Amino acid sequence: MGxxxxxxxxxxxxxxxxxxxxxxxxxxxxxxxAYAKENSVFCRKKFRDVDPEEIKTIDDLKKMPLIDKEDLxxxxxxxxxxxxxxxxxxxxxxxxxxxxxxxxxxxxxxxPESYESWQWRVEVWCHILWMAGFRETDRVFVPFGYxxxxxxxxxxxxxxxxxxxxxPGGALDTRxxxxxxxxxxxxxLMNTPTYGLHLAETARKMGIDPRKIGxxxxxxxxxxxxxxxxxxxxxxxxAEVYDHIGGTEPCAWGAMCGERKGLHLLEPFFVVEVLDMxxxxxEVDEGELGVAxxxxxxxxxxPLVRFNTxxxxxxxxxxxxxxxxxxxxxxxxxxxxxxxxxxxxxxxPVSVEEILRREFPMVSEYELVVQKKGxxxxxxxxxxxxxxxxxxxxxELTAAIAERLKMKTNLTFMIEVVxxxxxxxxxxxxxxxxxxxxx
Amino acid sequence: MANRSMKKEAGxxxxxxxxxxxxERVTNELKALGTGVPVVxxxxxxxxxITHALKFGISDVAEVxx
Numbered sequence: 161m162g163x164x165x166x167x168x169x170x171x172x173x174x175x176x177x178x179x180x181x182x183x184x185x186x187x188x189x190x191x192x193x194a195y196a197k198e199n200s201v202f203c204r205k206k207f208r209d210v211d212p213e214e215i216k217t218i219d220d221l222k223k224m225p226l227i228d229k230e231d232l233x234x235x236x237x238x239x240x241x242x243x244x245x246x247x248x249x250x251x252x253x254x255x256x257x258x259x260x261x262x263x264x265x266x267x268x269x270x271x272p273e274s275y276e277s278w279q280w281r282v283e284v285w286c287h288i289l290w291m292a293g294f295r296e297t298d299r300v301f302v303p304f305g306y307x308x309x310x311x312x313x314x315x316x317x318x319x320x321x322x323x324x325x326x327x328p329g330g331a332l333d334t335r336x337x338x339x340x341x342x343x344x345x346x347x348x349l350m351n352t353p354t355y356g357l358h359l360a361e362t363a364r365k366m367g368i369d370p371r372k373i374g375x376x377x378x379x380x381x382x383x384x385x386x387x388x389x390x391x392x393x394x395x396x397x398x399a400e401v402y403d404h405i406g407g408t409e410p411c412a413w414g415a416m417c418g419e420r421k422g423l424h425l426l427e428p429f430f431v432v433e434v435l436d437m438x439x440x441x442x443e444v445d446e447g448e449l450g451v452a453x454x455x456x457x458x459x460x461x462x463p464l465v466r467f468n469t470x471x472x473x474x475x476x477x478x479x480x481x482x483x484x485x486x487x488x489x490x491x492x493x494x495x496x497x498x499x500x501x502x503x504x505x506x507x508x509p510v511s512v513e514e515i516l517r518r519e520f521p522m523v524s525e526y527e528l529v530v531q532k533k534g535x536x537x538x539x540x541x542x543x544x545x546x547x548x549x550x551x552x553x554x555x556e557l558t559a560a561i562a563e564r565l566k567m568k569t570n571l572t573f574m575i576e577v578v579x580x581x582x583x584x585x586x587x588x589x590x591x592x593x594x595x596x597x598x599x
Numbered sequence: 600m601a602n603r604s605m606k607k608e609a610g611x612x613x614x615x616x617x618x619x620x621x622x623e624r625v626t627n628e629l630k631a632l633g634t635g636v637p638v639v640x641x642x643x644x645x646x647x648x649i650t651h652a653l654k655f656g657i658s659d660v661a662e663v664x665x
Contacts, residue, residue: 168655172608172612172656172657172660173660176663178661180660180664183663184659184660184663185661187659188659221652275644275648276644276646276651278648279648279651279652280648280651280655281651283655283656291659318621373606418630428655428659429655457655458651458655523626
């Protein structure tokens with residue numbers, strides 16, 4: 161066991177030699193698949209040709225079909241015997257919580273949790289928060305109304321289980337939340353990256369330096385966070401900022417340790433495959449981009465076997481200075497849903513955010529729109545500067561941004577400067593990218 | 600040295616796994632005794648859910664270490 165025992169939520173598991181981790185994963189995968197086939201009509205149909213006992217290695221998984229979100233929507237189209245359709249893996253009366261996806265890419269998927277499945281999710285989140293340094297001495301402020309979305313519910317209950325004191329900050333506006341954080345002397349935050357920036361911006365407008373509020377750490381959730389955005393948050397809050405990756409359907413399956421150099425896969429709670437983007441049939445090598453396919457091995461209420469998350473990640477190493485032995489991903493590059501072909505060039509909006517946050521911190525908000533002008537695609541970028549920069553500086557700024565984006569994406573952007581405060585602010589998933597070509 | 604530490608760890612894990620199995624067994628006995636009584640049935644469900652998490656974190660590791 162490397163490191164000190166209390167550095168880990170579960171020192172036995174987190175420092176287990178990799179071959180042992182994989183042994184647990186494959187054994188539990190077989191059990192989980194057998195359970196799913198027995199208890200979920202959807203899984204029974206989907207995996208009718210797969211015998212769990214024939215799964216001997218992780219490579220054997222590659223012969224099995226994948227589940228994607230559209231499969232789940234179809235399986236829920238017939239809302240019998242419950243709204244969860246044929247996916248449900250427990251008796252309807254065992255369901256204790258209703259959650260749903262945000263519906264960004266279509267009709268929301270309804271996600272049932274039994275008490276057991278919910279506790280399993282909370283346990284996974286305890287790993288995430290402990291890795292991010294949340295401890296009994298933290299007072300965690302969660303500036304959201306959690307609604308039917310899962311992330312902050314998980315974070316709330318896990319923080320409580322870890323031993324933190326949790327302060328829900330839902331029914332307040334942003335100024336009210338800042339005042340509350342100060343009043344209760346919060347030491348930690350859980351929010352979306354976008355809202356973390358908005359909170360800081362609002363605090364400054366109130367004449368309060370966010371660095372002096374006393375926040376020591378922040379766990380982000382709800383939307384992708386490029387490294388540059390994470391570093392910007394660390395700078396404006398004077399706090400350690402942690403990322404994770406996951407979704408409503410499979411739960412969170414990767415998280416950041418104190419080293420903050422990539423994300424650890426949460427093995428052996430999940431089997432995570434990183435597959436080549438073209439065929440989805442080959443595990444990619446270290447350093448290569450691939451699509452994450454995830455099996456959450458403890459979720460019996462909503463059995464998901466080989467769920468295609470559509471998250472595009474770069475496969476990392478299985479070594480980290482923190483002593484954990486889980487495989488890592490070195491970066492989250494976006495989602496296959498977000499990949500667009502514009503004028504024949506593959507484009508992902510995350511690349512714009514990365515450049516703006518890293519190189520142009522005077523841009524406080526932005527919005528990207530792609531539309532047809534005649535037969536040509538046109539991509540425009542609205543930027544909102546922080547404060548009054550003056551005409552000359554703005555002109556230099558737009559020229560510099562256009563040049564950097566051209567170099568990075570090989571696309572020409574029409575750049576428009578809008579007044580401070582004109583662009584929308586988001587609490588949950590931000591919608592800064594609009595593709596209007598189909599309208 | 601490392602081997603001795605692994606052995607010690609495996610021993611501790613084995614003992615913890617035994618206790619988790621025992622919790623499960625005793626909880627099931629409690630469930631049987633309290634059939635139909637909400638306070639027993641609902642709290643048994645809570646205990647079993649936590650046991651599920653412990654089996655993932657401890658019992659599974661004990662099995663591969665022994």
